[in-house]
Amino acid sequence: MVDRTASEASTLGERVFEQMLDMIYRGDLAPGSVVNEAALAVRFQVSRGPIREAVRRLQGIQLVTREPFAKARVVKLSRQALADLYEMREALEGYACRLVTERMSDQDLAELIAALETARQDYLRDGQPESLSDFDFHSRIIRASGNARLISTLYGDLYHLLRMMRRIKGHVPQRKHDAYSEHWQIIRAIKARDADLAESLMRAHIRRAAAHTMDEGQLTDVASR
Amino acid sequence: MVDRTASEASTLGERVFEQMLDMIYRGDLAPGSVVNEAALAVRFQVSRGPIREAVRRLQGIQLVTREPFAKARVVKLSRQALADLYEMREALEGYACRLVTERMSDQDLAELIAALETARQDYLRDGQPESLSDFDFHSRIIRASGNARLISTLYGDLYHLLRMMRRIKGHVPQRKHDAYSEHWQIIRAIKARDADLAESLMRAHIRRAAAHTMDEGQLTDVASR
DNA sequence: GACGCTCAAAGTGTCAACACTTTTGAGTTT
DNA sequence: AAACTCAAAAGTGTTGACACTTTGAGCGTC
Known part of the structure; x- marks a missing residue:
């Protein structure tokens, strides 16, 4: 059921897109599963046109693969x-x-450090790992890069895919505490204006996250879900 | 006029896409220009559906921007x-x-070096800068990376945009000779398995290409074309 | 001349029907 | 039981018409 109330001017195609994106994230459209235009049109009570648009x-964001005349499928990584x-x-x-490291002003850097320190205080007070939001740090770094293309490549494609995989993986034990100290090291390198070190530390940080995620061995079990 | 003869099974939408891509590359659909569905449908003698698909x-490859209910436009960088x-x-x-640098086998590397040497011999014999194909070198490196996502990001989006801009720029004096020696330096770093140096040299190479292109000052004249 | 309003024309979004391609499943043969 | 055939069903691609939104020409007012 597509919400047709125009809270803001939008098309059915865009609304269907949002809802299908949710379905993918939630696993209702699982990786490898068929995307059936006719069935979705019935489900959403729209014609096939907006489904095709979605x-x-x-x-376009790599979540679906499609060949001429063949059923589209949710991508399976x-x-x-x-x-x-x-x-x-x-x-x-x-x-x-x-x-x-090269471009951030001292003032913006101070604000980022303050925000990270606030997160640390919250963590010490609450003991909640969520206070050490992994994504917020990355988000801040990426947006601060000032490169619109880089931002849109990460947020336009890659993070959708990772978000989908996250759901598929289910709960992975977090490594928030380690991640947090790695963030601090990265910040220190940025503060020292050492671009090589900052880059290298961020890469290592991501490499460890990758190893942590993929070593959970759950990817080999995806087919059983 | 869309070629409807089925040299291979394909849809009208895909054919329109190919032809529109050509039009963009050739400047027939210039950056900033309106993409009018109805007019293109008449021109290609198809219905608006395949135009929309294209x-x-x-x-999806960033060559066109679009807002709901508004005319799509060829992107203008x-x-x-x-x-x-x-x-x-x-x-x-x-x-x-x-x-x-980390992954290429010694054999494949030797083949790459041989190919580059062949290009050099051709250049010495012909004096034709085309023998020192800039793109072939990059293409070989990128494909040899073994990272499908990286390959598709470059070939799926970025190079289309650069190709479009190349046409817009018109003829830029080539820096083939300089580029060639830079390629050789990169190859030597790869051969020495010095990944940091190879990466750094490639970055510098691209930075110089960027500076060369953007210093031509032609971008500020785009609007006059 | 500049600005604002009106409204028809132009253009995009959606729909349902038809054209075309692929998949499915029943029936037959080995 | 496995393999093959083929027609029907299912699903995708395209079309033309209608619904909806935007644009711009024409007109009136200041």
Whole structure:
């Protein structure tokens, strides 16, 4: 059921896209599963046109694969493909870190440090790992890079895929405490304006996250879900 | 006029896409120009559906921008956007170079060196800068990286944009001789299995290409074409 | 001349029907 | 039981018409 109330001017195609994206994230459209235009049109009570629009857009962000005349499918990432994704993160987030080291003003850097310190205080008070938000740190670094293309590549494709995989993996024990200290090391390198070190530390950080995730061995069990 | 003869099974939408891509590369659909569905449908003698399919696909590779209910437009890159593109190349091609340094077999590396040497001999014999194909070298490095995501990011988006800009720029005096010697330095670093150096040299190579291109000052004249 | 309003024309989004391709499953043969 | 055939069903691609939104020409007012 597509919400047709126009809280803001939008098309059915875009609404269908949002809802299909949710379905993918939630696993209702699982990796490898068929994307059936006609069935979705019935489900959402729209014609096939907006479904096609949404599917094309999902294809554009790599969440769906499609061949002429064949049923579209939600992408199913192999272990190798996931490894490739993490390498892309190393390349891009590492480089973003370099750009930040070279470009971030002292004032903005002070604000980032203050925000990280606040998160640490929250953690000490609450003992909640969520206070050490992994994604917020990365988000801040990437957005601070100032490279719009880099930002849109990460947020436009790669993070959608990782988010989908996250759901598939289910709960992975977090490494928040380790991640937090790695963040601090990265920040110190940035503060010292050592771009090589900052980049290298960010890459290592992501490499460890990749190893942590892929060593959980759950990817080989994806097919059983 | 869309060629409807089925040399291979394909859809009208895909054929329209190919032809629109050509039009963009040739400047017939110039950056900033309106993409009018109805007019293109008449021109290609198909219904608006395949046009929409093609436009969605062009949007997926960032060559077209679109808002609901508004005319799509061929993207028009600002100077900053082009700079961002080159930075992306630095990040990704630099990283590809690192991967190659770490992974390429001695045999494959020897073949690459031989191919480069052949190009040099051709150049000495012909005096034709085309013998020192800039793109072939990069292509070989990127494909040899073994990271499918990286390859598709470069070939799926970034190079389309650069190709479009190349046409817009018109003829830029080539720096083939300099580029060639830089290629050799990169190869030597790869051969020495010095990933840091290889990456750094590739980045510098691309940075110089960027500076060379953007210093031609032609980008500020784009609007006059 | 500049600005604002009106409204028809132009253009995009959606729909349902038809055209075309692929998949499915029943029936037959080995 | 396995393999093959083939028609029907299912699903995708395309079309033209209608619904909806945006644009711009024409007109009136200041």
